[in-house]
Amino acid sequence: MSIIASFSFxxxxxxxxxxxxxxNAAWWRGHEDRLGVLVTRHAFDQFSVSxxxxxxxxxxREQDHA
Numbered sequence: 001m002s003i004i005a006s007f008s009f010x011x012x013x014x015x016x017x018x019x020x021x022x023x024n025a026a027w028w029r030g031h032e033d034r035l036g037v038l039v040t041r042h043a044f045d046q047f048s049v050s051x052x053x054x055x056x057x058x059x060x061r062e063q064d065h066a
Contacts, residue, residue, distance in 0.1 A: 001038070001050045001051070001052040001054070002035075002050060002051045002052070003048055003049070003050045004022060004025060004026040004029065004049045004050060004051060005018075005022040005025075005026075005048065005049045006046075006047070006048040006049075007022075007046070007047060007048075008043075008045045008046045008047075009045050009047075010045075015045070015047075018047075019039065019047060019049070022047075022049040023037055023039060023049055023060055026049050026050070026051055027058075027060065029051065030051045030057065030058075031057075031058075033051070034057040035051040035052060035053055035055070035057060036051070036052060036053070036054070036055025036056050036057055036058065036059045036060070036061065037049065037050070037051060037052075037055060037059070037060040037061070038050045038051075038052050038054070038055050038060075038061050038062075038063060039060065039061070039062045039063070040062075040063045040064075040065060041062075041063070041064045041065060041066050042065050042066065043066050044066060
């Protein structure tokens with residue numbers, strides 16, 4: 001698994017913009033290695049975006065560990 005971004009947000013607008021940008025970047029980067037994107041919520045305001053072979057290519061999966 002390759003972490004593309006790990007971050008926390010101060011408000012909902014920042015969260016939506018940041019997650020959308022990170023997922024979009026990861027989705028395009030995943031095409032090079034044919035990996036899927038995993039978005040994990042670690043706490044109310046903490047997320048990571050990763051590329052992984054555990055998620056089918058071209059797919060974005062969400063996971064909640066909060």
